[in-house]
Amino acid sequence: MDSKDKIAVVERYVEAFDTADVGIIRDIYADNAVVEDPVGSEPHRGLDAICTFYEGAIGAGAKLVLTGTARCAGNAVAFPFQVIMPGMKLDVIDVFEFDDSGKINSMKAYWGPENAGE
Amino acid sequence: MDSKDKIAVVERYVEAFDTADVGIIRDIYADNAVVEDPVGSEPHRGLDAICTFYEGAIGAGAKLVLTGTARCAGNAVAFPFQVIMPGMKLDVIDVFEFDDSGKINSMKAYWGPENAGE
Numbered sequence: 001m002d003s004k005d006k007i008a009v010v011e012r013y014v015e016a017f018d019t020a021d022v023g024i025i026r027d028i029y030a031d032n033a034v035v036e037d038p039v040g041s042e043p044h045r046g047l048d049a050i051c052t053f054y055e056g057a058i059g060a061g062a063k064l065v066l067t068g069t070a071r072c073a074g075n076a077v078a079f080p081f082q083v084i085m086p087g088m089k090l091d092v093i094d095v096f097e098f099d100d101s102g103k104i105n106s107m108k109a110y111w112g113p114e115n116a117g118e
Numbered sequence: 119m120d121s122k123d124k125i126a127v128v129e130r131y132v133e134a135f136d137t138a139d140v141g142i143i144r145d146i147y148a149d150n151a152v153v154e155d156p157v158g159s160e161p162h163r164g165l166d167a168i169c170t171f172y173e174g175a176i177g178a179g180a181k182l183v184l185t186g187t188a189r190c191a192g193n194a195v196a197f198p199f200q201v202i203m204p205g206m207k208l209d210v211i212d213v214f215e216f217d218d219s220g221k222i223n224s225m226k227a228y229w230g231p232e233n234a235g236e
Contacts, residue, residue, distance in 0.1 A: 003232050040192025067186055068198050069209045071228035074158025078211040078228035080186050080198045091187045093196040093211060095228070110189035110196035110213070114121050 001098050003072035009096065009104065010079050014064045016054070025054045030103035037109035061085055075099075091115040119216050121190035127214065127222065128197050132182045134172070143172045148221035155227035179203055193217075209233040 009028050016024035026047060029035075035044040035053060044053045063084045070079040076097045083090040090111055097106040127146050134142035144165060147153075153162040153171060162171045181202045188197040194215045201208040208229055215224040 003230055007232075038191040039194050069233055071209060071211045071233055072230040073156040073228045076157055076228060078196070078213070080211065091189060093189045093198065093213075095196070095211075095213065110191045110194060112121055112190040114125075115187055115189055 001075065001102055003077075005102060006072045006077040006096070006098065007070050009098075009102075010066075010070045010077060013094075014066065014081075017058055017062055017064045020058050022051050022055050022058060026051055028104055029107075030099050030101070030105040033103070033105045033107065035107045035109075037107065038111050039108050067091070087118065089117050091117075119193065119220055121195075123220060124190045124195040124214070124216065125188050127216075127220075128184075128188050128195060131212075132184065132199075135176055135180055135182045138176050140169050140173050140176060144169055146222055147225075148217050148219070148223040151221070151223045151225065153225045153227075155225065156229050157226050175201075185209070205236060207235050209235075 012024050012028055029047055029050055031047050033047065033050060035050050044050045065082045065084060066079060067082050068080040070077050076095055078093060078095045080093050083092055092109055092111040095108045096104045099105040130142050130146055147165055147168055149165050151165065151168055153168050162168050182199050183202060184197060184199045186198040188195050194213055196211060196213045198211050201210055210227055210229040213226045214222045217223040
């Protein structure tokens with residue numbers, strides 16, 4: 001999977017929040033994907049559980065702003081961003097891993113209470 | 119492991135490059151640690167192999183500058199930074215995972231050729 005294709009998925013991920021379109025989330029994740037957000041919490045397993053999770057975040061009005069370049073390596077991409085919600089900003093790093101068909105099969109989000117601000 | 123302790127390890131990691139002190143690397147990694155830099159390449163396994171790897175980078179004059187906040191989650195910390203070497207800058211995201219004694223037992227570095235600049 002080329003870096004440009006991985007970066008395009010990151011851009012579609014940002015677009016899903018911008019346009020409040022969970023259909024994009026359904027399209028970029030594999031059926032059997034696992035989302036751990038934040039790392040250390042109970043993972044969301046499978047596309048339906050994942051879409052329900054994102055409906056919550058997108059429904060709450062969250063937007064994403066990239067705060068650095070996407071780093072592509074192996075079957076993965078890592079990227080730093082800020083989640084912006086009414087009255088709250090949160091610094092996050094996500095790591096996507098892709099399967100052979102170019103779908104995300106693992107997402108890990110790194111953030112903690114220290115990363116929240118106004 | 120508290121977030122402040124994880125962040126202190128990140129700061130010591132930066133210091134290891136600043137002061138060209140591989141002794142710090144030997145102190146913050148576990149004996150059986152695995153370093154995959156970049157992700158997708160053959161990992162360096164065990165403290166001796168890891169120190170040899172870092173001696174190369176540190177000996178080449180590499181310095182690290184954090185480019186965002188460290189994100190602590192679960193047993194891990196992820197942080198964005200730039201590697202600065204003569205004539206080259208490289209955007210990287212590292213993920214450290216810690217064992218129960220507070221040593222790094224897994225390091226994954228995310229970067230690709232697209233992340234290099236002058």
